[in-house]
Amino acid sequence: MSTRLITPSQLSLFSISPVIGAWWEELQAHKLFEASKPEPSELEKQLRSDGARHEEVLLERLKANGHSIARLFGKQSDADYDATQDAMHRGVEYIHQASLRNNSMRGSADLLKRIEQPSSLGSWSYIPIECKLASKPKTTFLVQALAYCELLTPHLGNRPEEFELYLGGATFKKFRTKDFWAWYQQLRDRYEEFLESFDPHAIPEDERGDHGSWSAFIEERLMGQRDLILVADMRESQRQKLRAAGITSIDQLANSPENAEIPQLDPRIFKRLQEQAEVQCSPKDAKGRPAYRLRSLIEGKGLYALPAANAGDIWFDMEGFHDPVLGTKLEYLFGACYRDREDKTPQFKAWWAHSPVEEKTAFQAWVDWVEERRRQHPGLRIYHYADYEKSAMRRLSQQHATREREISEWLSKNVLVDLRPIVKHAIVLGEPNYSIKSVEHLYMGARQAGVTNAGDSVVAYQRWIDSGEPACPGHEPDGSPQLLSIENYNEEDCESTTYLHDWLCDLRQQQGLPDHFVDSKATENAEPRELKPLEQLSEQLLAQIPAEPSERVGLSPLQLSWNAHELVAQLLPFHIRENNVAWWAFFDRREQALTNPSDLSDEGEAVADAQWVSTAAQESARAGADYHHFRFDPNQLLKFKWKPGGFPQKVEFAETGLQLVIDDLNESAGSITLKDPWSSRDKRRANGFDPPIPKGPTPLIKTPSLPSEAVLDSLEEQSLAWLEGSQSLSPAMVQILERSALPELEDVNSAINGNPNQVASELARFFGQHNGITVTLQGPPGTGKSTVTSQLIAQLVEQGQRIAVSSNGNAAINSLLLKTKEALEGSGSDAQIVKTGSREKELNDQGIACIAPKKLNGIERVVGGTAWKLCLPELASEFDLLVVDEAGQLSLANLLAMARCAQSILLVGDQQQLAQPSKADHPGDAGQSCLDYLMGEGQAVVPNDRGVFLPTCWRMEPRLTSMVSELFYEDRLRAHPDNYANRIVSPIACQGSDGEPYPAQGLVFEAVGHSGRSVHAPEEIDRIEQLVCALLGSRYAIARGNRTEEGVLDANTILVTAPYNVQVNRLQQRLHGRARVGTVDKFQGQEAPVAIHSLTASTGDDAPRGVGFLLEPNRLNVAISRAQCLSVVVGSPGLASGVANTVAEAEQINRLCTLMN
Structure with missing residues (x-):
């Protein structure tokens, strides 16, 4: 049994690297480690310095706010342990570097915080605070904090119920200990077992990964062993299969026959990896350039996918900086090369930003410059290398809610061209990776800029922040040498991308390929609907918000708090963002289908390999169509959610861009049938687009659906009226946006707790007495929320109220309507229940009519419909109560669109069950469901002043x-x-x-x-x-x-x-x-x-x-x-x-x- 006292940091290392990092750490603890670790990089040194500064800033702030702080040494000597106990017994508010130990562990907590809760110490207690530079919590931070909870327990007489992390950006995050304690205990037990069985002679097999402070050391060992990780694009799963077959080094792989059979490894993948290893092991030429080999030409890939040069072409690169202390991410430099000179030498232009406001301005200026250039040079392309620029521009357009339409257009029209997949499909490069720094060895000499990589640029930018130099690049005293070195580095990146494009064009010419590019994927409906008015209305609302927080006093022009005002502005483009992201993901899948189609099998939004089976022509009374039958692997993950008779879904043939409607889909059987109406086929042919149906294996990519016109029109119409002051938001919606409490609900909850059978009656009484309110009804599994809701609706109908029922899907609406009909009939009522906006036999057969919104005449007491129908202007103020079932799956934006239909709102659901799927990165809280937003972060149970929790389960034992x-x-x-x-x-x-x-x-x-x-x-x-x-x-x-x-x-x-x-x-x-x-x-x-x-x-x-x-x-x-x-x-x-x-x-x-x- 190990007698050594372990430390929280050792336990946290075990939590992420239980085989490798923990073994080397234990070897070092036994003083048996005889090698040496690599020297830390400049970036690592910078981060250490930032960490110390981060902690010091906190201590200074606490001191400035008048808190008592005991600053200890944390050396874990007997004197340090005594000093910690003394500070705790004295009740000091904060104890820095507190030394703690028990019979198996010792450590120094970054900070202990006094809380007013009884313990062995007296009327107070302590919780640990771990200070970490990262802006987001990590599991290793949790392990260390939980370890200090364990170490505090004997001093307090009980385990701390909470702990905190102090993160980058000066933010505190609080966690409940019980939410992680069972995980921590099994981790602790496993670590004890590891220590018991530790063998200093059993060196673990090296693997790439996060091994904490041992990562660089392991990487160095792998390099020295000429490990298979040296092979470019080698996946760990492939590496393991090769090792199992006895191939452990790049040299062995290079010398293996290309037709060698490796168990569970696709022969095509082996051949690709073997060729890559072979070229990497080939000697460099006389000029020191790496070897390379042309890949087989495949239409649509590699050099075939390279657009023809255009006089307006742009070569683009960005630089970003994450400030760990402030917790912010800033894209601080947009750089571009272009060729307007007669001699075609590259020119360079840069847009700098040193704050979020400047970032938005720089991003807008960059996009506007490109748009102006596109007007002068139709057909220009923006070339970049790897995915960062594309992803960053998508994120910036959503984060700042600006230029989203332009970015979407660049994507849909293939204006953005990533040269990396073209390079990878054109050549096999004799380098360990395909980064631009490696590829440029083929066509460029040594770089001249002082900054040579992304890590150096981060360090240089931090040094500029600390230096007090001017905010523009240049020489002293008017400019910043630090920023100049970064700009020179960025310019060299842009020039390298330019020369890479030249090199590829020359290579294409040498292969005798045509110097033109036909975009065969001009996707039908590829661009989202023109949604500019909603974007403008959103920007107008945002423009009303004072720039300085201190100026945001009183109510906004919408008669809301400024936070709620901002949320309304952010909600207006919700569907635009969702639509954009859906199309962006579609474009990514389309590109992936041409580059790595096998990866689509885990995607869910595409059929990876559909195999044509047959085509049948079928003529009907109205029109004829061809039906194309395909089969696919039923084991593939699919998330199509297609239903017979549901909303039409299209898929696109990745090879041709042809889009057809799904007529039938059987995921279990692995079959799909696509319908091609003859009228659509004839129209395509008339336009010169008549691609054949692929007969070999082909990817089928699900195409996004456009958002509901009705919801968009409703939001546009209402927001315009809000801006003009001719209408105001409904009080019930205001209550949701403000997350306002209803103290009167406390009495309702007390009555319900006393008699759980009276939930519907108590709520009916409450809604009868109050108007313009929102109430949440949270029903965990088996608590009968549908029964309670239907009874409530029936009782309100008996009081003379008119009820609207909605949800995120028709199935939930139909179910609640049928249950309500049952409840009304049970009470002897013949009140009319209808569904609007859909035709469903299930409802008609059970006496619920389905009628159009315009045919509603006011006599219907209960009307069911989706947001697309209840948002219509003719239904405004038509109902006393809007009941939203499964509210955890309905977006806040959709509720905003239809809230005007009723005076009050009841949100029915359970945020602890299946939630709303949202794709986009929405600003603030705009991406939340209406239920999640009203409940607030981390609330498992609705508070008594916001709703009713059904506490009795009638289902489970x-x-x-x-x-x-x-x-x-x-x-x-x-x-x-x-x-x-x-x-x-x-x-x-x-x-x-x-x-x-x-x-x-x-x-x-x-x-x-x-x-x-x-x-x-x-x-x-x-x-x-x-x-x-x-x-x-x-x-x-x-x-x-x-x-x-x-x-x-x-x-x-x-x-x-x-x-x-x-x-x-x-x-x-x-x-x-x-x-x-x-x-x-x-x-x-x-x-x-x-x-x-x-x-x-x-x-x-x-x-x-x-x-x-x-x-x-x-x-x-x-x-x-x-x-x-x-x-x-x-x-x-x-x-x-x-x-x-x-x-x-x-x-x-x-x-x-x-x-x-």
């Missing part, structure tokens, strides 16, 4: 409810006492993974060991089949009011869910109708006596989209809470012991650890 309550609802959810009856009555004919008899009720974690499983785990399917077979035919009991209902488990009473379609498909095949099987989304709102959830992936690293998707709390909540009696989670224990890459993942693994225990 008590132990299962208790676990769901602990994991997701702050222990506020309780099972109805009758639910103790929920159980599997017959003995279950199998044992659990722990060898114990299977329980009759509750939550069970079924540990199934496996490795390397991603979207398909046959081991879990085997175990699930055993469970289902053991359960079928068993008797179960369910509480139904004051009676108990019994039944026999059959295919309809067992739900089986999995996160991936592949696992779902295989489960369906294996279970063959013996249970209901689907993804979690499919079963939201449903229940069954037994629910089984397969986690599928072996570890977080194996999981597509990471452990964040696999253990996402909303999805896990829905999965386990479908069960009335018994919920089983089947998964690999490796998921709990994997590396948490984000704070969210640490919290998710914490839930899994809690569940497993």
